[in-house]
Amino acid sequence: MADEGGYTREAAETVRVIRNRLRAIRKARLISQRELGDRCGIAESAICRIESGQRDLSLVEALALAEALGTSLPQLLDPFPIVVVPAVTV
Numbered sequence: 001m002a003d004e005g006g007y008t009r010e011a012a013e014t015v016r017v018i019r020n021r022l023r024a025i026r027k028a029r030l031i032s033q034r035e036l037g038d039r040c041g042i043a044e045s046a047i048c049r050i051e052s053g054q055r056d057l058s059l060v061e062a063l064a065l066a067e068a069l070g071t072s073l074p075q076l077l078d079p080f081p082i083v084v085v086p087a088v089t090v
Contacts, residue, residue: 018062018076019052021075022069025069025076026051033047036068039068042064
């Protein structure tokens with residue numbers, strides 16, 4: 001049965017997890033949406049819409065975002081809370 005956005009409940013939950021973890025990791029590492037976009041080639045406005053749930057992201061984009069954040073796609077998919085250590089800036 002389809003849920004919000006045409007997704008099954010399980011798929012909608014996975015999308016929510018990715019969105020929330022993307023935002024949490026980005027903020028914990030003190031990376032702005034603009035900087036993240038510059039790192040992975042995705043527009044800042046698109047990242048804003050992805051994080052807010054207004055836009056879906058492709059698998060290719062998810063992989064690029066994970067790499068730009070120094071994490072992996074499985075970590076973005078993991079529904080359990082993680083402790084993210086902010087990157088040290090010199």
